[in-house]
Amino acid sequence: MRWIASGVTPIAFLVLALGLMVMPDTALAQEAQEVAAEAAEVLEAAVDAVAGESPAEEAASATPIDATFIANNLWIMIAGMLVFIMHLGFATLETGLTRSKNTVNILFKNTMIVCIGILTYALVGFNLMYPGFDEVVGIAGWLDVDAIKGFITADTSDTDLFGPDYAAYTWYTDFFFQAMFAATCCTIVSGAVAERIKLSSFLLFATLFVSISYPITGAWKWGGGWLDTLGFYDFAGSTIVHSVGGWAALVMVILLGPRLGKYNADGSSNAIPGHSLTLAAIGVFLLWFGWFGFNGGSVLSADPILVSLVLVTTSMAAAAGGVAAGLVSWAAAGKPDLSMALNGVLAGLVGITAGADQMAIWESVVIGGVAGALVYFAVIFFDRVLKIDDPVGATSVHLVCGIWGTLAVGIFGAKAGMAQLGYQATGIVAMGVFTIVFTLIVGGAIKAAMGLRVSDEEQIEGLDLGEHDMAAYPDFQQTTIKSYQLREA
Amino acid sequence: MRWIASGVTPIAFLVLALGLMVMPDTALAQEAQEVAAEAAEVLEAAVDAVAGESPAEEAASATPIDATFIANNLWIMIAGMLVFIMHLGFATLETGLTRSKNTVNILFKNTMIVCIGILTYALVGFNLMYPGFDEVVGIAGWLDVDAIKGFITADTSDTDLFGPDYAAYTWYTDFFFQAMFAATCCTIVSGAVAERIKLSSFLLFATLFVSISYPITGAWKWGGGWLDTLGFYDFAGSTIVHSVGGWAALVMVILLGPRLGKYNADGSSNAIPGHSLTLAAIGVFLLWFGWFGFNGGSVLSADPILVSLVLVTTSMAAAAGGVAAGLVSWAAAGKPDLSMALNGVLAGLVGITAGADQMAIWESVVIGGVAGALVYFAVIFFDRVLKIDDPVGATSVHLVCGIWGTLAVGIFGAKAGMAQLGYQATGIVAMGVFTIVFTLIVGGAIKAAMGLRVSDEEQIEGLDLGEHDMAAYPDFQQTTIKSYQLREA
Amino acid sequence: MRWIASGVTPIAFLVLALGLMVMPDTALAQEAQEVAAEAAEVLEAAVDAVAGESPAEEAASATPIDATFIANNLWIMIAGMLVFIMHLGFATLETGLTRSKNTVNILFKNTMIVCIGILTYALVGFNLMYPGFDEVVGIAGWLDVDAIKGFITADTSDTDLFGPDYAAYTWYTDFFFQAMFAATCCTIVSGAVAERIKLSSFLLFATLFVSISYPITGAWKWGGGWLDTLGFYDFAGSTIVHSVGGWAALVMVILLGPRLGKYNADGSSNAIPGHSLTLAAIGVFLLWFGWFGFNGGSVLSADPILVSLVLVTTSMAAAAGGVAAGLVSWAAAGKPDLSMALNGVLAGLVGITAGADQMAIWESVVIGGVAGALVYFAVIFFDRVLKIDDPVGATSVHLVCGIWGTLAVGIFGAKAGMAQLGYQATGIVAMGVFTIVFTLIVGGAIKAAMGLRVSDEEQIEGLDLGEHDMAAYPDFQQTTIKSYQLREA
Amino acid sequence: MHMIEAVIKPAALGSLKKRLTELGILGMTALECKGYGKQRGHTERYRGARMDVGFVPKVLLKIAVKSDDLDKTIEAITQAACTGSVGDGKLFVYELSRVVRVRTGEKDQDAL
Amino acid sequence: MHMIEAVIKPAALGSLKKRLTELGILGMTALECKGYGKQRGHTERYRGARMDVGFVPKVLLKIAVKSDDLDKTIEAITQAACTGSVGDGKLFVYELSRVVRVRTGEKDQDAL
Amino acid sequence: MHMIEAVIKPAALGSLKKRLTELGILGMTALECKGYGKQRGHTERYRGARMDVGFVPKVLLKIAVKSDDLDKTIEAITQAACTGSVGDGKLFVYELSRVVRVRTGEKDQDAL
Numbered sequence A, B, C: 001m002r003w004i005a006s007g008v009t010p011i012a013f014l015v016l017a018l019g020l021m022v023m024p025d026t027a028l029a030q031e032a033q034e035v036a037a038e039a040a041e042v043l044e045a046a047v048d049a050v051a052g053e054s055p056a057e058e059a060a061s062a063t064p065i066d067a068t069f070i071a072n073n074l075w076i077m078i079a080g081m082l083v084f085i086m087h088l089g090f091a092t093l094e095t096g097l098t099r100s101k102n103t104v105n106i107l108f109k110n111t112m113i114v115c116i117g118i119l120t121y122a123l124v125g126f127n128l129m130y131p132g133f134d135e136v137v138g139i140a141g142w143l144d145v146d147a148i149k150g151f152i153t154a155d156t157s158d159t160d161l162f163g164p165d166y167a168a169y170t171w172y173t174d175f176f177f178q179a180m181f182a183a184t185c186c187t188i189v190s191g192a193v194a195e196r197i198k199l200s201s202f203l204l205f206a207t208l209f210v211s212i213s214y215p216i217t218g219a220w221k222w223g224g225g226w227l228d229t230l231g232f233y234d235f236a237g238s239t240i241v242h243s244v245g246g247w248a249a250l251v252m253v254i255l256l257g258p259r260l261g262k263y264n265a266d267g268s269s270n271a272i273p274g275h276s277l278t279l280a281a282i283g284v285f286l287l288w289f290g291w292f293g294f295n296g297g298s299v300l301s302a303d304p305i306l307v308s309l310v311l312v313t314t315s316m317a318a319a320a321g322g323v324a325a326g327l328v329s330w331a332a333a334g335k336p337d338l339s340m341a342l343n344g345v346l347a348g349l350v351g352i353t354a355g356a357d358q359m360a361i362w363e364s365v366v367i368g369g370v371a372g373a374l375v376y377f378a379v380i381f382f383d384r385v386l387k388i389d390d391p392v393g394a395t396s397v398h399l400v401c402g403i404w405g406t407l408a409v410g411i412f413g414a415k416a417g418m419a420q421l422g423y424q425a426t427g428i429v430a431m432g433v434f435t436i437v438f439t440l441i442v443g444g445a446i447k448a449a450m451g452l453r454v455s456d457e458e459q460i461e462g463l464d465l466g467e468h469d470m471a472a473y474p475d476f477q478q479t480t481i482k483s484y485q486l487r488e489a
Numbered sequence D, E, F: 001m002h003m004i005e006a007v008i009k010p011a012a013l014g015s016l017k018k019r020l021t022e023l024g025i026l027g028m029t030a031l032e033c034k035g036y037g038k039q040r041g042h043t044e045r046y047r048g049a050r051m052d053v054g055f056v057p058k059v060l061l062k063i064a065v066k067s068d069d070l071d072k073t074i075e076a077i078t079q080a081a082c083t084g085s086v087g088d089g090k091l092f093v094y095e096l097s098r099v100v101r102v103r104t105g106e107k108d109q110d111a112l
């Protein structure tokens, strides 16, 4: 368990990482200059090779292997773009499900998460997560100090990184796709802690989480680590991305406490409606759209059969999840609940993610439908029984359905079986424990050192004024006259 | 005309379909298990074949045919994703063009239509629409009971379905693209009946329409039916998707009646402005974006010449439609009307859809420009003369311009000629008559059995509270002080 | 310098272009008929060639060259679609950063710019910008009258236009991608002049700018003109698109004057907050997304190494720009400013555009970071020192960072060197001077002839009522009670 | 001179305005408001929770009238706004000591 | 009969409403408003500029009461809305000459 | 003590507030409202239809003043809000019987 050991040095890592980013010392700068010069030559050569020839010549000299490689690489690049657009989906979803007085804060958080996520992934995460690839770039091991700047200053003259010998896509494509993935994981936390967390505390946690915790657990499977060896299967990340993000969200919510006014003295819970269900719906559609890249790109090639199967299972599960949550809310509460139906779509998507390439069509419908029903009860259970105040339902969607989806690989599809179910459970527990411990330590340290919650006055006035001195919608009259009173169902 | 015969048993079909979806009997379940086991094996083989080999090996063994197939399949998959995003376009357009008190309802409807559309298309529509393909999957005929569950439980070991022998793309890709198309047709109805239709009645109608009526008329042409044999041409569905959706919308609006307050005692009409032209504009841009997949994907391969031509004609027609509608409204009313310009863009897109691969550049400009002008007068004609209350202009855009675009194939482009014009008219009339009859019977039956309209009180309060007990924008002060009075131009 | 000579005949050009568009004389119509007939035949042949064969046959006869060509062409088409979606990004960004009473006007402008941009690019711009290609289509020179209708009526039987002999993509794809680019340039101006420019004056200027000025300066480099020969390098248009758009914006803002209430008698400046930071954030995410096509497509093939490198450098620069602007605003003003962080992302994107294919990863971080910091000070400098009232910060983002990015090609990356820096400066100055002169002449002429500003009353009431008689958000209570008073920092 | 403040249902505004115009009352000021009274607010739902919202959207009309017009105006409003169902609203009347028209400086009766 | 107009902090509305209900005051009308007084408005920022916004969001409550209930209602409001910090708000009281319930036509005391 | 209710054009708010501050009037409450009077509402268009919207956006200001300050306040408002064009607005004045400052419990004159 050498991985866990690294959990004790997160702060050191961060300082190092930030240091490298913000103020490279002269030695590094010099080294960088050299590397850049080399890189420049290689690039020049590459440019010449491609642009220098007339398109006709180039085409004429193309061999079959190139066309397949081009098509595969093209798909993974496009998949990366689709995963990127998920960040807009998360931003609009989380904005829509929270109050208008906290909108600037949420948008700022989500914009920064993408930016920080990509930067730190280049500095730390990518090399931490794929230690196997270190050998390719000639770096000894992932704990080596060099590793943390592997991608950003790597020897780009190693053409092995750019051709079929590396993968079905180039090294840059690999980074592009993986970096977009990594930031996703953090965004899950963002929604759960919204409307009361201090901006600086959150950004610090998010940076540490995306640059250390996520790559370590990810490496256990996708980096060829012990869970991979064991037989654990998680196609596109029901656990590696979603339940891991969900665990972090859960722990942070517990450390942070509920929003002011969420729970009454008698323990009953008040609903705090978000300010725009339109934004929430836009977010869910964009997330579904982006998920085509999230799951479809995880095939790691443009293989026609597998990718198209994955797109179909993904869509079927999303559709089944939406219908199931819509119907369950209709049956349980007498009227269909849009916020639940939207969560149901996401639940279906999270649920199918672990086994999207393993399921028959009807199995994806079942997995998605169960996830959709599950999310309805999970939201209510977290909200009313566990008193977890999660404004956007991130724990219900990502944690609960992420676990469900991971287990489903042992129940349905090509890998179904008791042994597999055991591997799946092992993976869920191992990653859960690591993430919980990491979040408790880092989140707890931040809480002790700088505090997690904004003041009550700031919460009442809104974080937009408190943290940013800005208003998101200055031209619209906000309503302050609302007095919702929960009527227990 | 064996197709029409099937129109009389829609309810039977639906019950069957829903039955299959909701509660598979044990026999079916068992059969499914077997199929799944087989599917699992095939998938495993496929996974091995692809993922098992190192990427390098795989690439080395690739033959030219593979790369072309990969690229073609990739484009059709991406086109399917683009058509998917049209649903977000429709959702924002329809939400923007209606009042804020009905927003939750519209978003719920449009989310459910996508979900239900995909699910029922897998159960019924896909096999109903492409009877020719039944032979490929070894199923006798499309009226066979097996057919309606063909896709969802098909023998996936038949590798013919996944290679170039099937098409330029896999069977899954085919379904993915077609299913996204099918749901589009229903969404057209959704906008026209907005703000007063009962949610349950609408969802029932939409389910029946997308699973029975649309596939039957679609099969006449795209399934290789009699209109195809005749020579009728409809590249991407000006008639098969748009005018068919428009006819259903028209009949439903007539069955349903206008919104409260739309028409005065003297027969004059009041404008009921939508709550966000920003959302409407976002919707139109997204629809244009999605249309690149709708039309471009209808080439059914990534053929460079045809697809790029289609993208250009599509864009030229959209641009011409927007400019034409903008200028016409400017000339006719003294000031340029954004809602009309947006409708003009859509009109141009609908207009070019039937012949996007047949037109020279300048012809696409003419077709789009005419559509843009047409939509301006159609909106006014439907609204004031025919007293058809269609909040989003679905009949003007999809029905009128769908007919225009279909006829345009006989007037312009490679197929122009009197004979072709006759085939086009035949197709328009045949599909129109079938759709009108179907909608009258099914819509009429629903009206008789469960009613179509919500109560007047609910209309005044808004369907969001009536059907869902939710408010879309609880943080914004709504204006109730408005008293628009129409001044006849 | 024969290019500059053409600057004196813009009006003649426009009249001609509009004339051609609106009312083709009979001779032209007849000619068009013939061309269309030819085109029809070719298309028919093409359709036969592709659709006529069974997919299997087609696939079997495919040669390696086809697959590469298909993949390359596919990417450039998709890149064009991504650039298209940037227009939605600009529309939402500009709408969000302005007041709700001017929303309809901004949406109308931005919708029309896309439409007009595409139409005029087909009529004039495409042939004006790529004179080298005229020879391919057999047209003598770009000043020839025939040239301005080259694309729209070109001899489509010249199969050279559709195969690898032309480029790595078809002629249609080329147009599609370039036309989407061209319209972008105009949209930059749109934001800067928002909230007080007369609609008709703006549309006239935009039409002239996109059909004459942009193609001429563009041709100097991308058309193989003198700057290309000189050694000036601008990969995807930091100067050719962004700083050129920025110069036009700057001159127009000076001709137009500030918004009412922007500057006090004592010269101090008031902030005029936009009505939705949510829309602004959506816009920035969409622009980032679209930039993958803007930069990635500028590789002009799907070359795996170059395109993936470009996607990575683009993302790193955007991320660094966002973080830098966020941190600078945090440090400078005590609280982090979302509007600045968003501008920082765009600044990073604009900055990397000129050298996205030339930089090592760490260089792209530096370029983006500098751009992000730069934009913060540029916004304040333009606003408070130069008293340039630019509601969306277009001059700071596109002009300042466009110049920075262009110069950066001489400072960092494969081409770094004093000579290159000189070429870069030459290009910046030459295009700047031409654009300034053009804008002064044309903008000045429009100002003299029809005026640029709406009346003060119209400004107070809002351009939505003044120019369109429409309200964007009739269901929401607008706030008129605001009295912001600038407190100088 | 009296000021009539009428809290009415939003849907009644159109007919009320028409009636007052017929009566020759050509000025009024309207505000969005929320009322609380015998009429119960609606129930809302959100992510599985059900809650009561006490306030109901209403329109608050302010109509300044000459004292002579008071009775007929009150009657007109009462009639036009009455649907007979709970929540129809209330009128409150108070005396004005002064009225000034900003544009002309006209005072009191002349300003109405 | 008197009308009490109370300008209060939005956050005080919930407890105030509860207190009035306990007191038997079952009707009121609430409006969104913005106040200006001793309490300074907040500072906002936008694209590098810092500016003062003078007005603070408040709720304006209108409560018509029988003259007998006036004192205890005022006291209840004062207590429920008081946090002790600047900006707690003010009450303004004026006399009503008439009250009419639209639905029933009930007048004055009966209408309250 | 008197309450001045002034319906003014939104654009006049800034200068009005400045003038009142100069005068030493340091409290006021502002509400968004819509007015109907001699000034005609604007015309709107939507999908080919043209329609009249009767109401014009205005700001309703409530300013409670000591009776001594009444005249000069009225004059100040009238001057600051007057542009001379139709729709400049109206002032309505009524007597207050009580004023209470919530925070301190101060009463009447002391509370202003």
Ligand SMILES: Nc1ncnc2c1ncn2[C@@H]1O[C@H](COP(=O)(O)OP(=O)(O)O)[C@@H](O)[C@H]1O
Pocket (backbone or CB within 6 Å): D007, D034, D035, D036, D037, D038, D039, D040, D056, D058, D085, D086, D087, D088, D089, D090, E026, E027, E028, E029, E030, E062, E063, E064, E065, E101, E102, E103, E112
């Ligand atoms: N005492 C009061 N003070 C102020 N406004 C009141 C009072 N009582 C009722 N209202 C207003 O009148 C509206 C209608 O009153 P309600 O009791 O609901 O109906 P009804 O008068 O038909 O019985 C309420 O929504 C509220 O705005």
Ligand SMILES: Nc1ncnc2c1ncn2[C@@H]1O[C@H](COP(=O)(O)OP(=O)(O)O)[C@@H](O)[C@H]1O
Pocket (backbone or CB within 6 Å): E007, E034, E035, E036, E037, E038, E039, E040, E056, E058, E085, E086, E087, E088, E089, E090, F026, F027, F028, F029, F030, F062, F063, F064, F065, F101, F102, F103, F112
């Ligand atoms: N003279 C006045 N006329 C009308 N409203 C006033 C007046 N003075 C204060 N107010 C209202 O009372 C609110 C609270 O007053 P403020 O002076 O800020 O706090 P406090 O009364 O606690 O000192 C203000 O926001 C304003 O809405």
Ligand SMILES: Nc1ncnc2c1ncn2[C@@H]1O[C@H](COP(=O)(O)OP(=O)(O)O)[C@@H](O)[C@H]1O
Pocket (backbone or CB within 6 Å): D026, D027, D028, D029, D030, D062, D063, D064, D065, D101, D102, D103, D112, F007, F034, F035, F036, F037, F038, F039, F040, F056, F058, F085, F086, F087, F088, F089, F090
């Ligand atoms: N009788 C009235 N009662 C209440 N408000 C009125 C009355 N008459 C006018 N107003 C308000 O005064 C505003 C200005 O009045 P208007 O007649 O349009 O302009 P002017 O007073 O300049 O002739 C109106 O918009 C309305 O809000």
